[in-house]
Amino acid sequence: MTRVLLTGGSGFVAAHVLGLLLKGGHSVVTTVRSQSKADSIKRVFSSYGKDQLDFAIVEDIAKPDAFKDAVVSTPPFEAVIHTASPFHFNTQDIQKDLIDPAVMGTTEILRAIKNGAPSVKKVVITSSFAAVRDISKGDCPEYTYSEADFNPMTLEEALSHPAKGYTGSKAFAEKAAWNFVEKEKPNFSLVTIEPSLIFGPIVPGLHSLASLNTSNQLTQGITMGIAKERIPDFGGYFWVDVRNVAQAHIAAMELSAADGKRFILNAGLFNNKQIVEVIRKHFPEYHSVLPSESVEGGNYPAGGIFSIDNSRSVEVLGIKYKDLEEAVVDTVKSFKLA
């Protein structure tokens, strides 16, 4: 049993991490922005007592000393999993809304652990494949990304558009984390997790369709008819199931072989046409809002697309990737329960 601090417990990814931690017998304090979010989580995980699931309110991870109190616990924490970071494109102020919480949230928690929680031996940070990919390379079909790659985006470019702001926020935050470890030589090992676009079930009772997490909005949109006239060509193209992402965080926390490493998580390629076809096959009730089979769009880029090497996640973390059909079916089923 490990005593764990999990940040951002109300989030899409964090809810799955929390579920697995509790199932695995670990004792968790999770940070949330408000008491009402703590109450919702408590209702969903009502079979666990205060000794196994407790809460710390951290309203804004971008504030100085945001985590000063949250890292102090009895019994003391042994591991920290930091998932909290903004993932949306709804901003007029990229620096304040995306970059500051990502970067300061990361440096604040590392500093708080170093100064106030010497018992912590492992910190796992949810980074992103966005921190790996160099978008200036374009689709580069001849290229294979691996953990050796780091998104070289400048601050100026990140500030030019919200989507780039998010991408930059993840790269800057992860670089800040590795720099912290190199410079400060803390008592803990760091692991960063770099998922591609995450699909998978939301947790009913915790997440609602009205404020759905960003990466499930495409599937939601298809069930609402956005692809009826033309399937969008939007190119995430690489995806991973949220349940594999949660497993990877736990394995990274538990395995010393993961220490000091980055892990790309990627189940494979997808295009929007495939998502439409999975919904068509399994959910006849959506047929009236789906495009007919002759409707165009939603394909891979004509010239091909890069590859991603996910072998480290398989070899070290033991991830067995779920397939797209299962992920999309379970995602849509979860929408019906939300």
Ligand code: NDP
């Ligand atoms: P969610 O939006 O569901 O979760 C984000 C979490 O961060 C929420 O708990 C949110 O709290 C919290 N948060 C954001 N900003 C602040 C802030 N300023 N102060 C305090 N808490 C804050 O997104 P995901 O679960 O999808 O993302 C979780 C992590 O996974 C992020 O680090 C994201 O970058 C990363 N990631 C996600 C991918 C995806 O496709 N979903 C892909 C790759 C990486 P609240 O809800 O109360 O605002």
